[in-house]
Amino acid sequence: SRSLNLAVIPGDGIGQEVVAEGLKVLSAVLPQDVKLETKEFDFGARRYHATGETLTDADLDALKAHDAILLGAIGDPSVPSGVLERGFLLKLRFAFDHHVNLRPSKLLPGVATPLAGQPEIDFVVVREGTEGPYTGNGGTIRKGTEHEVATEVSVNTAYGVERVVRDAFARAQARPRKKLTLVHKNNVLTFAGHLWTNIFNQVAAEFPEVTTDYIHVDAATIFLVTDPARFDVIVTDNLFGDIITDLAAAVSGGIGVAASGNINPSGDFPSMFEPVHGSAPDIAGQGKADPTATVLSVALLLRHLGYEGEAARIEEAVSADLAERGGLPARSTSEIGDALAVRVAG
Amino acid sequence: SRSLNLAVIPGDGIGQEVVAEGLKVLSAVLPQDVKLETKEFDFGARRYHATGETLTDADLDALKAHDAILLGAIGDPSVPSGVLERGFLLKLRFAFDHHVNLRPSKLLPGVATPLAGQPEIDFVVVREGTEGPYTGNGGTIRKGTEHEVATEVSVNTAYGVERVVRDAFARAQARPRKKLTLVHKNNVLTFAGHLWTNIFNQVAAEFPEVTTDYIHVDAATIFLVTDPARFDVIVTDNLFGDIITDLAAAVSGGIGVAASGNINPSGDFPSMFEPVHGSAPDIAGQGKADPTATVLSVALLLRHLGYEGEAARIEEAVSADLAERGGLPARSTSEIGDALAVRVAG
Numbered sequence: 012s013r014s015l016n017l018a019v020i021p022g023d024g025i026g027q028e029v030v031a032e033g034l035k036v037l038s039a040v041l042p043q044d045v046k047l048e049t050k051e052f053d054f055g056a057r058r059y060h061a062t063g064e065t066l067t068d069a070d071l072d073a074l075k076a077h078d079a080i081l082l083g084a085i086g087d088p089s090v091p092s093g094v095l096e097r098g099f100l101l102k103l104r105f106a107f108d109h110h111v112n113l114r115p116s117k118l119l120p121g122v123a124t125p126l127a128g129q130p131e132i133d134f135v136v137v138r139e140g141t142e143g144p145y146t147g148n149g150g151t152i153r154k155g156t157e158h159e160v161a162t163e164v165s166v167n168t169a170y171g172v173e174r175v176v177r178d179a180f181a182r183a184q185a186r187p188r189k190k191l192t193l194v195h196k197n198n199v200l201t202f203a204g205h206l207w208t209n210i211f212n213q214v215a216a217e218f219p220e221v222t223t224d225y226i227h228v229d230a231a232t233i234f235l236v237t238d239p240a241r242f243d244v245i246v247t248d249n250l251f252g253d254i255i256t257d258l259a260a261a262v263s264g265g266i267g268v269a270a271s272g273n274i275n276p277s278g279d280f281p282s283m284f285e286p287v288h289g290s291a292p293d294i295a296g297q298g299k300a301d302p303t304a305t306v307l308s309v310a311l312l313l314r315h316l317g318y319e320g321e322a323a324r325i326e327e328a329v330s331a332d333l334a335e336r337g338g339l340p341a342r343s344t345s346e347i348g349d350a351l352a353v354r355v356a357g
Numbered sequence: 358s359r360s361l362n363l364a365v366i367p368g369d370g371i372g373q374e375v376v377a378e379g380l381k382v383l384s385a386v387l388p389q390d391v392k393l394e395t396k397e398f399d400f401g402a403r404r405y406h407a408t409g410e411t412l413t414d415a416d417l418d419a420l421k422a423h424d425a426i427l428l429g430a431i432g433d434p435s436v437p438s439g440v441l442e443r444g445f446l447l448k449l450r451f452a453f454d455h456h457v458n459l460r461p462s463k464l465l466p467g468v469a470t471p472l473a474g475q476p477e478i479d480f481v482v483v484r485e486g487t488e489g490p491y492t493g494n495g496g497t498i499r500k501g502t503e504h505e506v507a508t509e510v511s512v513n514t515a516y517g518v519e520r521v522v523r524d525a526f527a528r529a530q531a532r533p534r535k536k537l538t539l540v541h542k543n544n545v546l547t548f549a550g551h552l553w554t555n556i557f558n559q560v561a562a563e564f565p566e567v568t569t570d571y572i573h574v575d576a577a578t579i580f581l582v583t584d585p586a587r588f589d590v591i592v593t594d595n596l597f598g599d600i601i602t603d604l605a606a607a608v609s610g611g612i613g614v615a616a617s618g619n620i621n622p623s624g625d626f627p628s629m630f631e632p633v634h635g636s637a638p639d640i641a642g643q644g645k646a647d648p649t650a651t652v653l654s655v656a657l658l659l660r661h662l663g664y665e666g667e668a669a670r671i672e673e674a675v676s677a678d679l680a681e682r683g684g685l686p687a688r689s690t691s692e693i694g695d696a697l698a699v700r701v702a703g
């Protein structure tokens with residue numbers, strides 16, 4: 012019999028609540044013969060305040076012994092900005108070499124969008140996850156004085172760019188439209204831009220069926236609101252990906268339904284799946300959070316582990332639920348989770 | 358009698374056409390006693406192909422001897438990406454220390470927006486123009502090999518950040534809502550982020566009437582489409598400013614109406630005013646380009662030089678023209694310019 016050995020990190024704020032629903036739906040959808048084992052980790056603000064620790068080497072070892080990781084949200088106003096982001100979230104992405112940060116955007120029927128009309132939106136952003144301006148390179152001199160200088164170094168390697176570009180081409184190849192757009196700012200960031208553009212063009216030669224184009228990141232934000240249908244798969248740098256995927260989430264139904272995967276396709280380390288939204292401390296503990304983004308992240312997790320049918324069942328359940336939602340009275344976090352669990356168990 | 362000594366750079370593509378209309382409206386609005394002198398410069402793709410030059414020291418000297426610069430657009434597909442951007446546009450911004458890159462966004466009555474409803478949009482982005490990832494610091498090793506490494510260094514100084522933050526506070530103070538939002542990514546880019554955040558908080562103490570807040574750049578893109586009314590004045594880094602002002606233009610009527618100023622408030626060098634749109638080679642020479650963004654850039658130019666009444670007259674003319682435009686047959690570039698010239702002379 013098979014097993015699924017899952018590390019669970021509820022984290023801060025609404026993380027707790029949404030992860031509970033994600034697990035509920037996971038249990039409901041998994042085939043009978045798959046033994047689900049979950050181990051909960053207490054990372055986040057509470058642990059940081061209690062011990063000063065965010066993510067230790069021992070923690071990484073413990074996490075490593077799992078097939079995948081499900082994360083709710085990390086972050087709390089009581090912790091200075093950057094401490095948990097750099098000390099936990101980014102540390103984990105870098106330690107486990109999560110270089111494919113996968114963020115699908117699909118505007119589902121019945122879902123409200125801030126855009127006029129009801130444009131077709133169905134694209135995937137492949138955001139590089141381990142390089143660029145996120146490396147933490149840089150520093151400060153003369154801190155706090157009028158002569159302070161602070162630098163941030165974006166580091167881009169052929170190795171790092173090629174593997175994520177290749178992954179994106181493969182994903183584009185597998186989709187009906189087979190189109191891949193590189194988003195960068197190669198007219199200004201010419202060093203990194205040339206590296207990205209050259210590698211993109213090289214790898215393109217191996218995927219003759221994939222149509223390619225290039226858009227500057229500033230122009231990409233325009234198209235995301237005026238013509239989102241032009242996008243199929245997008246590959247981009249870590250920081251540009253951060254920015255455009257929040258915008259992509261906003262136009263395709265909001266961060267309440269935006270899922271993501273921090274994927275290491277090699278399998279050397281477990282991949283991590285999390286909603287794009289944060290810990291939302293203002294509504295935490297009130298049963299108001301929409302668990303849909305977490306449930307869709309569970310679908311990405313299942314697909315990553317080879318459970319394609321189960322992933323699709325979750326996505327269909329979410330689609331059906333959202334299509335009906337307009338007509339439903341407001342439901343709590345767990346009511347939405349229950350409804351989805353019933354649907355996937357179908 | 359007064360004089361206005363203007364350097365004019367039509368540039369590439371539609372630049373020529375839209376600048377002609379900008380000058381038409383400028384002539385029509387200027388008081389009789391102001392002697393307008395214009396000198397045209399041939400920068401852009403043609404000059405680059407003919408001479409290999411983009412912007413020489415002699416060019417900079419010649420430009421310096423003017424009260425202000427009006428630019429159409431620079432850029433052509435025949436020139437490799439980055440050559441004119443770094444060699445002309447950014448070189449000029451840096452040489453003339455254009456540290457206040459001013460980009461107002463106002464959704465005018467009758468103007469189409471991709472956003473549902475007709476949200477209120479009336480904010481100004483103050484984008485830093487001489488630092489950040491735009492400095493051209495960085496480099497490449499092992500170029501073209503599988504071991505290539507390319508870096509981009511974002512350079513941020515207390516001097517550079519303070520002056521633009523102070524400018525933004527003063528602009529917020531002068532507006533009815535008196536609200537200033539810092540947009541950065543201080544939870545990830547912690548070195549630059551702390552510099553920006555600390556200086557922002559310090560300068561805030563000098564402007565007790567200004568309400569302040571902070572938003573990460575990724576979240577800012579969400580609010581720009583879900584709640585643009587929350588913004589009054591935004592101050593941000595060079596790259597974040599590049600990205601969010603294209604999005605801001607898109608939601609507030611498109612780049613056809615987005616104006617900008619590259620301002621050196623010290624007056625040591627002339628400031629430069631230009632539409633946010635590019636050279637649009639696909640529609641160049643057809644009289645199809647909308648000159649409105651250039652005309653609004655002329656208004657910013659006039660305001661910068663102290664002609665507040667004339668600037669306001671242009672803005673009112675544009676407003677009135679746009680409000681009527683839905684009911685008008687499609688007009689050519691020069692027909693729109695003529696209509697605006699008549700209105701401001703009105």
Ligand SMILES: CC(C)[C@H](C(=O)O)[C@@H](O)C(=O)O
Pocket residue numbers: 096097100101253287544545575
């Ligand atoms: C919280 C932060 C470190 C993170 C990022 O910038 O990657 C978040 O914005 C995201 O997109 O997952």
Ligand SMILES: CC(C)[C@H](C(=O)O)[C@@H](O)C(=O)O
Pocket residue numbers: 198199229442443446447599633
């Ligand atoms: C053309 C390019 C160099 C420029 C920039 O990135 O600043 C443009 O996008 C702008 O916003 O003015």
